[in-house]
Amino acid sequence: MKTIITGTGQTLTLKSQSGFFKQNADLAQANRARLDTHGVTAIDILGSVGAGKTTLTGELVAHLSPAQKVAAIAGDLTTEIDARRIRACGAEVLQINTDRGCHLDANMVKNALDLLELPALDTVLIENVGNLICPGGYLLGAHKRMVVIAVTEGPYQVVKHPYIFQDAAVVAINKIDLAGAMEVDPEALKADVHTVRPGIPVVFCNGRSGQGVPELAAALGLGG
Amino acid sequence: MHETAIAQSIVDTVLREAAHAGAVTVESVEIEIGELTFLGTDQIRFWIENQVDGTVAQKAEWVFHTVKGGIACAACGYQGEIQAAETEDHFRLPVFACPQCGASDVEIVRGRDAFIRAIHVETPED
Numbered sequence: 001m002k003t004i005i006t007g008t009g010q011t012l013t014l015k016s017q018s019g020f021f022k023q024n025a026d027l028a029q030a031n032r033a034r035l036d037t038h039g040v041t042a043i044d045i046l047g048s049v050g051a052g053k054t055t056l057t058g059e060l061v062a063h064l065s066p067a068q069k070v071a072a073i074a075g076d077l078t079t080e081i082d083a084r085r086i087r088a089c090g091a092e093v094l095q096i097n098t099d100r101g102c103h104l105d106a107n108m109v110k111n112a113l114d115l116l117e118l119p120a121l122d123t124v125l126i127e128n129v130g131n132l133i134c135p136g137g138y139l140l141g142a143h144k145r146m147v148v149i150a151v152t153e154g155p156y157q158v159v160k161h162p163y164i165f166q167d168a169a170v171v172a173i174n175k176i177d178l179a180g181a182m183e184v185d186p187e188a189l190k191a192d193v194h195t196v197r198p199g200i201p202v203v204f205c206n207g208r209s210g211q212g213v214p215e216l217a218a219a220l221g222l223g224g
Numbered sequence: 225m226h227e228t229a230i231a232q233s234i235v236d237t238v239l240r241e242a243a244h245a246g247a248v249t250v251e252s253v254e255i256e257i258g259e260l261t262f263l264g265t266d267q268i269r270f271w272i273e274n275q276v277d278g279t280v281a282q283k284a285e286w287v288f289h290t291v292k293g294g295i296a297c298a299a300c301g302y303q304g305e306i307q308a309a310e311t312e313d314h315f316r317l318p319v320f321a322c323p324q325c326g327a328s329d330v331e332i333v334r335g336r337d338a339f340i341r342a343i344h345v346e347t348p349e350d
Contacts, residue, residue, distance in 0.1 A: 199327070
C-alpha cells in the first residue's frame with residue numbers, strides 16, 4: 001500500500017498492491033514445489049455432498065495400491081467418517097476438519113503435508129469439502145483437479161455450476177448404474193462438461209462396483 | 225460465500241490507510257473483483273455498508289470493477305479473455321479452452337483475485 005498522488009494537497013489517492021487471495025496462491029505454489037521435490041503427484045477431488053467422492057477416492061486407493069504408495073487427505077466439516085472409510089481401502093489418511101469452513105485452502109493442505117512422510121509417497125489424493133462453489137476459488141497446489149458429479153444430482157449440475165470445472169482435468173460421472181432410475185442421460189451430462197471444458201476426459205463410474213476406476217486412474221495420469 | 229470476510233478486510237484496510245494519511249473523509253474506494261473468485265459484489269457492498277457507519281468512510285462511494293477471467297494456452301501460446309458459449313439458459317456460460325486452437329490445456333492467469341485498486345480520501349486543509 002502506498003500513496004501515489006498528492007494532487008491538490010487535499011485529496012490523496014492510496015493504492016493497494018496485494019490481492020486478498022495472494023497468500024493462498026503463494027502457499028499453493030509452495031505446496032506444489034514441495035510435492036515436486038519428492039516426486040509426489042497430488043490430485044484435488046471436488047464435488048457436491050453425496051456425489052461419491054469418498055467412495056471413488058477409496059476405490060482409487062485400492063486400485064493404485066500396493067504398486068504405489070498412496071496417502072489421502074480428507075476434508076470434512078465435523079467428522080472422521082471419510083478418513084475411516086478411505087483408510088479401510090489401504091491408505092494413510094489425514095482428516096482435516098474445517099469446522100464450519102466450506103472448502104479446503106492451501107494452508108490447511110500445507111499443514112497436512114507437514115504430517116505426511118512425503119519421500120515415501122507416490123500419490124496424494126485430496127478430497128475437498130463437498131461443495132460445488134467456493135472450493136473452485138482456492139487452489140491447493142495439487143497437480144490436477146478432478147470433479148465428481150453423480151447422476152442422482154439430476155440433469156443440471158454442470159450447466160448450473162460451470163465455474164467448478166474451470167481447472168478440471170478430469171470429470172467423473174458417478175452412480176452411472178442409477179441413470180435409468182433417475183431418468184438422467186449421462187451422455188447429455190458429458191456433453192455439458194465438454195461445452196464448459198472441451199476435450200477433457202469424462203469417465204462414467206460406479207464407485208460401488210469399481211466400474212470406471214482404472215479408466216479414471218489412467219485419465220489422471222496415475223497409471224496403475 | 226466469503227463476502228463477509230472480504231468486506232471486513234476491505235473496511236479494515238480502508239480505515240487503516242485513511243487514518244495513516246490523516247484523512248477526514250474517504251470519498252470513494254475502487255475495488256477489483258475477479259470473475260473467477262466466487263465473490264458477489266452486491267453482497268460485498270451490503271456487508272461493507274453495514275460496517276462503516278460512524279467512520280470516515282461512512283459516505284464513501286464503493287465502486288466495483290469486474291476483472292474478466294484470462295487464460296494462457298500451453299499449445300499455441302494464446303493469451304486472452306475466457307470466451308463464452310451461447311445458450312438460452314445462461315447470462316454467460318464460460319468456456320475454459322483455447323479459443324484459438326481449441327486445446328483444453330489452458331492455465332487461468334487472470335480473474336482469480338480481488339484487489340483494492342484505489343482509495344480516494346480528503347485530508348484537512350492546512
